[in-house]
Amino acid sequence: MSGVDETHDPKRTSLVESANGHSDFPIQNLPLGIFSPPGHHARPGVAIGDMILELSGVGALLPETVGHLLTGNTLNALMALPSADRVALRRRLSELLSDPTHREIVEPLLHKAADCVMHLPAAIGDYTDFYVGIHHATNVGALFRPDNPLLPNYKYVPIGYHGRASSVRPSGVPVVRPNGQRKAPDEDTPTFGPSRRLDYELELGIWMGQGNELGHPIPIGEAREHIAGYCLLNDWSARDVQAWEYQPLGPFLAKNFHTTISPWIVTAEALAPFRIAQPPRAEGDPAPLPYLFDEADQRSGAFALELEVRLSSAAMRDQGLPPFVLSRGSATTMYWTMAQIVAHHASNGCNLQPGDLIGTGTLSGPDESGFGSLLEISQGGKKPLTLPAGETRTFLLDGDEVTLSATARADGHVPIGFGACSAVILPAV
Missing domain, CATH: 2.30.30.230 (Fumarylacetoacetase, N-terminal domain)
Known part of the structure; x- marks a missing residue:
């Protein structure tokens, strides 16, 4: 190996x-x-x-x-x-x-x-978030486009957007509920105020190692050498703000108010025993374009990682109740590999730098036991979730604490973890 x-x-x-x-x-x-x-x-x-x-x-x-x-x-x-x-x-x-x-x-x-x-383990020059969890993309797309959840480009292009590096924080730093414009379907005009549909997103983070010069792409066969390590990443999302603002340019204030990461860099070298083959694409899906395809990457570009999300409300903590497991899933739900993400990011000559942070996008499983956001679990707010203390949730309330965790496992090797990626929601200012 x-x-x-x-x-x-x-x-x-x-x-x-x-x-x-x-x-x-x-x-x-x-x-x-x-x-x-x-x-x-x-x-x-x-x-x-x-x-x-x-x-x-x-x-x-x-x-x-x-x-x-x-x-x-x-x-x-x-x-x-x-x-x-x-x-x-x-x-x-x-x-x-x-x-x-x-x-x-x-x-x-x-x-x-x-x-x-x-x-934070590095001074983050830039932060980019991708959208490579195909089940999440399908689930969210189905909420808005039931007949055509995935847009035509999804299986050709690793979709991403540039986030805000200045608001990335390590695990344990509270998240202040963001204010923003939001317009419910039954409202004639937007209003400004605290997000009413605050959500988490279960992601992995890529820490860039050696970068590339401006104008010089990173070939797919070399992309792995440019990755220093990995972390957990929670791309907090104000879904109501996002729904109003995202057309035509995509996420902005709904995403840039706070991103939580696990503070330890789990090195690429530590994860060597847990590399596995990238799952084959569904029959009929297009093959990656040549600049995104590498045989070695397909053989060992995915990771055997178990992912989990837990929620603890203020009432649960007061009663001494353990955190409630919202979902468990696998990192093999990534439609594109880490190397493909990096190669695509630099394919136009964009210069990546040591300490840059890249998010995978939300990693959801094929069924509700592995959904990586409340948007999916609650079906857009239509299906409330019941917590152990009798409370219900469609989206996060003040006092809620969300914790992401990940464990790498492989036969014949000692399991390793990423540490906690956790934060409590505070009221809006």
């Missing part, structure tokens, strides 16, 4: 006891991020079990092409390096965190994750 090495060995254990058997961050994961220990400034770290290893403290023990880049408050410079340098870093970190002879060096540099504050 390409990219699988000793760092993925299921028998390897960590000298950090909490990492052994950890649901998200065993030693086989080693995601990178930016954190602040109590009372200190932001710095690079690696998640290991319930702890975070401060990377600047072991810089002298890391490969020299990498060690000097781990002292600032972003990971952009590290992400700009060739993948071979990330592989070398991963191998060295795996050794430091597994070999007991390094205990005296490592233990003083460990911080309890629960005591730390997580930050």
Whole structure:
């Protein structure tokens, strides 16, 4: 299996006891991020079990092409390096965190994750959101165009739009309900006020590594080398604002008020054992155009990822009730691969840069058990959902907390996770 090495060995254990058997961050994961220990400034770290290893403290023990880049408050410079340098870093970190002879060096540099504050892992220059979840696109299209849910271009073009990088926030930062123009079907004119149809969207995020020069596309066969890692992404959506504003130019204020991401970069290298073949297209679907087709990408361009969304209302938390599972699904519902997304984005010569963030679009399953938004679950607000405390929801109310999670699984390998992607909804200002 390409990219699988000793760092993925299921028998390897960590000298950090909490990492052994950890649901998200065993030693086989080693995601990178930016954190602040109590009372200190932001710095690079690696998640290991319930702890975070401060990377600047072991810089002298890391490969020299990498060690000097781990002292600032972003990971952009590290992400700009060739993948071979990330592989070398991963191998060295795996050794430091597994070999007991390094205990005296490592233990003083460990911080309890629960005591730390997580930050964005990179300075995000640009954020683009795609629409590659075919079941979501079909479900939403059917709400507006029952006889023709997918537009003719969908199976030829990876559809996307440019979002707002400045409003991307890490997990845990509350979402303030947005104001905007909204016009219900039974209203003659629009009004301005808090969104009445606030929704979440279950997505994966792509962190760009090495970029490309302006005017020089990224070939599909090389696109994978330009991806540094992945995260969870919640593209919060004001559906009522979106319905009024999106024609003719698409999403604007309905999307740009807040985007939540899981703060750890799960590296492309960590996910090597979980690569699987891209599911075949339905009979009669067009083949990708040549600039979007690569045999190797079709053989291993998808990921064996289990996705889950949970909701906890204020009343549920007051009563000590556990979060309610809204949906469970798989990342194999992507109609286009990660490499196809990147290759298409750069196909016109657009220059992507280290630290750019790309969303996949909402990933929904083929039935309601895997729907990735309340718009689908409630059928556009027509079918209320009942929560454990007896409350009902068609869209999100103030005080609701939405949490996305993802786990990679493959036979013969230790599962790894992405950490939480969570936020509470606050009232509009």
